[in-house]
Amino acid sequence: MKTTAISGSLRAASLNTCVLQAACRLAPRGVEIELFEGIGNLPFFNSDLEAERLPAEVARFRTIIGTADGLLISSPEYARGVSGVMKNALDWLVGSETFPGKPVALINTSPRATHALAALTITLETMSAHLVKDASITLPLLGTVNDAGSIAANPDLAGPLRDALQKFVGAIESQGNRNETR
Numbered sequence: 001m002k003t004t005a006i007s008g009s010l011r012a013a014s015l016n017t018c019v020l021q022a023a024c025r026l027a028p029r030g031v032e033i034e035l036f037e038g039i040g041n042l043p044f045f046n047s048d049l050e051a052e053r054l055p056a057e058v059a060r061f062r063t064i065i066g067t068a069d070g071l072l073i074s075s076p077e078y079a080r081g082v083s084g085v086m087k088n089a090l091d092w093l094v095g096s097e098t099f100p101g102k103p104v105a106l107i108n109t110s111p112r113a114t115h116a117l118a119a120l121t122i123t124l125e126t127m128s129a130h131l132v133k134d135a136s137i138t139l140p141l142l143g144t145v146n147d148a149g150s151i152a153a154n155p156d157l158a159g160p161l162r163d164a165l166q167k168f169v170g171a172i173e174s175q176g177n178r179n180e181t182r
Contacts, residue, residue, distance in 0.1 A: 019109055070168060077117075100127070103172045113138075
């Protein structure tokens with residue numbers, strides 16, 4: 001099983017990126033989580049560029065997301081909303097034929113970031129994502145000094161993250177089984 005992870009932060013020491021890197025380390029056996037690091041290279045969304053004028057970066061991004069079995073997202077909250085780069089990336093996926101029904105889990109790194117989480121949820125539901133709520137978690141990382149290694153090594157953080165990943169894998173497998181019986 002292959003999943004893709006996207007951080008909505010471009011900061012080098014972003015806790016959102018670190019938690020996704022920790023998820024890569026804690027992935028269940030047989031599950032590969034690949035962090036997409038090109039979100040900052042996507043041009044600003046412009047529907048005039050759809051179809052035959054689609055920028056190469058966007059085509060690559062859509063292919064990566066389209067071939068993934070699921071999508072993990074961790075995004076910070078800026079000014080009570082989703083980060084601009086995350087919203088831009090999602091806007092580019094709206095026109096993708098492979099996105100509707102895509103299993104998505106959200107990892108929030110701040111218990112205070114409720115507005116962005118709510119906005120992200122509404123956007124993903126509007127895009128017809130299969131939001132896996134049992135696998136979407138909030139970890140108390142705000143104000144901490146952590147990296148991927150320390151998150152993965154801390155049982156209070158790694159345990160809930162591992163559990164969320166197991167639930168995410170279960171939801172993806174369940175959805176795959178439902179699709180095969182149709």
